[in-house]
Amino acid sequence: MSSHHPASDSCASGGPGGVGGSRGDQDVLVSLGADLGRVSALLSAQLPRIEKLEAAVGAGEVEAGLGGFRPVAWAELDPSAAAAAWDELGVWVRDVLTPTVEPSVRQVPPCWPVHSWGRETLSWLHGAYRQAYGPAGSGFQVAEWHTRWVPHAYAAFEAPEAAQGGFCARQEHSPAPGADRGRRLRVEDWQRWFDRARAADLEHRRPAGTAQAAAGPRAGEGVPQVGSAGLG
Numbered sequence: 453m454s455s456h457h458p459a460s461d462s463c464a465s466g467g468p469g470g471v472g473g474s475r476g477d478q479d480v481l482v483s484l485g486a487d488l489g490r491v492s493a494l495l496s497a498q499l500p501r502i503e504k505l506e507a508a509v510g511a512g513e514v515e516a517g518l519g520g521f522r523p524v525a526w527a528e529l530d531p532s533a534a535a536a537a538w539d540e541l542g543v544w545v546r547d548v549l550t551p552t553v554e555p556s557v558r559q560v561p562p563c564w565p566v567h568s569w570g571r572e573t574l575s576w577l578h579g580a581y582r583q584a585y586g587p588a589g590s591g592f593q594v595a596e597w598h599t600r601w602v603p604h605a606y607a608a609f610e611a612p613e614a615a616q617g618g619f620c621a622r623q624e625h626s627p628a629p630g631a632d633r634g635r636r637l638r639v640e641d642w643q644r645w646f647d648r649a650r651a652a653d654l655e656h657r658r659p660a661g662t663a664q665a666a667a668g669p670r671a672g673e674g675v676p677q678v679g680s681a682g683l684g
Contacts, residue, residue, distance in 0.1 A: 531657045538650045562641035565649035
């Protein structure tokens with residue numbers, strides 16, 4: 453009489469450990485191989501960016517942002533650095549921001565230079581512009597600058613503690629009665645405020661009793677010409 457072994461039937465029928473089980477394992481290995489191939493392709497596509505970031509780290513550009521541009525920390529500037537920062541910002545507002553986005557006097561109030569919120573807002577907008585249009589910039593960053601950061605700057609000016617309605621709370625900064633608050637901002641609208649704010653800021657930064665240093669144009673001399681501070 454022959455004996456019957458269920459394990460033998462299991463192996464012959466493709467049960468656990470049989471031919472059928474081996475085929476399932478092969479399918480899993482094929483799937484894993486395909487996944488590894490996709491991961492390898494993704495890493496290969498990112499390799500140029502990784503190498504670029506590595507080079508930036510070696511060049512000390514990461515702290516400054518790719519492109520080497522450092523945001524302006526106004527509170528940390530000495531008189532000489534502050535003079536250069538004022539001049540660069542003024543030239544950029546005059547020759548880049550105004551003709552590019554054509555803000556109205558309500559969107560960018562003419563008295564912006566004499567308020568810290570005005571200077572800081574346009575300063576970070578300038579920094580974002582430099583990043584977007586710099587050597588490491590991209591079309592995405594440019595689009596984001598126009599569609600995100602410019603509107604954010606306008607919203608910052610419109611805040612109640614800033615210049616809600618197009619002018620700040622200082623009576624002497626209010627526009628003349630009947631003035632068109634929808635017209636485009638012109639250099640002459642903010643020039644005198646810029647000269648006054650620049651001179652006062654530099655004087656405040658100088659040690660007491662120190663004679664005024666030669667730090668570019670004084671109040672009334674206007675924003676420097678293109679080339680002395682650069683467009684940024």
